[in-house]
Amino acid sequence: MSVTTSMHAQSVAASDATTARIMQRLGALAADSMEGRRAGTAGSVRARAWIVAELTAMGAKSIGSSYAMPITLRARAGSDTSGANIVARIPGKNSSGPVLVLSAHYDHLGVRNGEIFNGADDDASGCVALLTIAERLLREPPEHDVILAFFDAEESGMVGSKAFVNAPPVPIERIALNINLDMVARQDGKALWVSGTSHTPSLKPIAEVAAKTSAVTIRFGHDTKDLKPGDDWTGSSDHAAFHSKGIPFLYLGVEDHADYHKSGDDADKVDPAFYRGTVEFAYALVRAADAKLSTVMRQAK
Structure with missing residues (x-):
């Protein structure tokens, strides 16, 4: 075997191992044992502990004394009123400059009529992508600080992200951009959408740079008011909280699919190659x- 062939084989093996690791994590966070991760439930607490264990193992540091930033949930039958965002920091080479917040929500719909809503795509997929990206950023530090935010209670009114922007762990004027991942694993529509560039046009060339090497189709849109109801995603996930504060955002997500907010949103419905491609694009x-x-x-001000 030639050196070139050997190196290629090693690259393919590493790639396969990365995909397998991504899928293993997705299966763990979207497992029945997490009971659908509804905010304020025991399943949510287990999911939170799992994410914290992953962050701890890779060496990502909390910003304060704990990864958990408590939030108050509205009272609902069968749920506690205490929840928590999970927040970590990847130090940049310039830790006094602007900050990028990379986010996903770890909650889902819980158990309904005996059926578990595992939310593999929505949004265990975004959380696992964040973990994968974080590992790489820790190996090769970014220029600026990156805050990882795993939000609680997105499904009940984006409670976690609203709490975050109202009491951010760094001065809010330092937050230059939010990149939010919510539903990035399903290939039913055969494309990943990037929303937010109509609000901040200077972001489109940046996203286009990343799209040039993407293994999955990248489309821009779902962010203008002329669309029919539901097709403008500006307010559809946790990036909306940042947008309300005048902070630019890029939202990555797929079109709704047959298992959206249904009990069939399971990890075995995910195409590993497509999901790996969306994670690579996000990175x-x-x-x-x-x-x-x-x-x-500067342009946002």
Whole structure:
């Protein structure tokens, strides 16, 4: 075997191992044992502990004394009123400059009429992508600080992200950009959408840089008011809380599919190759945005 062939074989093996690791994590976070991760339930607490264990194992540090930032949930039958966002920080080479917040929500719909709503795509997929990206950023530090935010209670009115922007762990004027991942694993529509560039046009060239090497189809849109109800995603997930504060955002997500908010949203419905491709694009996007973060902040002001 030639050296070139050997190196290629090693690359393929590493790639397969990465995909397997991503799928293993997705299966763990979207397992029946998590009971649908509804905010304020025992399943949510287990999911939170799992994410914290992953962050701890990779060496990602909390911002304060704990990864958990408590939030108050509205009273609902069968649920506690205490929840928590999970927040970690990847130090950048310039830790006094602007900050990028990379986010996903770990809650889902819980158990309804005896059926578990595992939410593999919505949004265990975004959380696992964040963990994968975090590991790489820890190995090769970014230029600027990256805050990882795993939000609670997105499904009940984006409670976690609203609490975050109202009491951020860093001065809010330092937050230059939010990249939010919510439903990035299903290939039913055969494309990943990037929303937010109509609100901040200077972000589109940055996203296009990442899209050039993407293994999955990247489309731009779902962010203008002329769309029919439900097709403008500006307010559809946790990036809306940042947008309300004037912070630019890029939202990555797929079109709704047959298992959206249904008990069939399970990990075995995910195409590993497509999901790996969306994770790779998200990583490339974070790198491209990090390189231009100071520019994004100046133009947003």
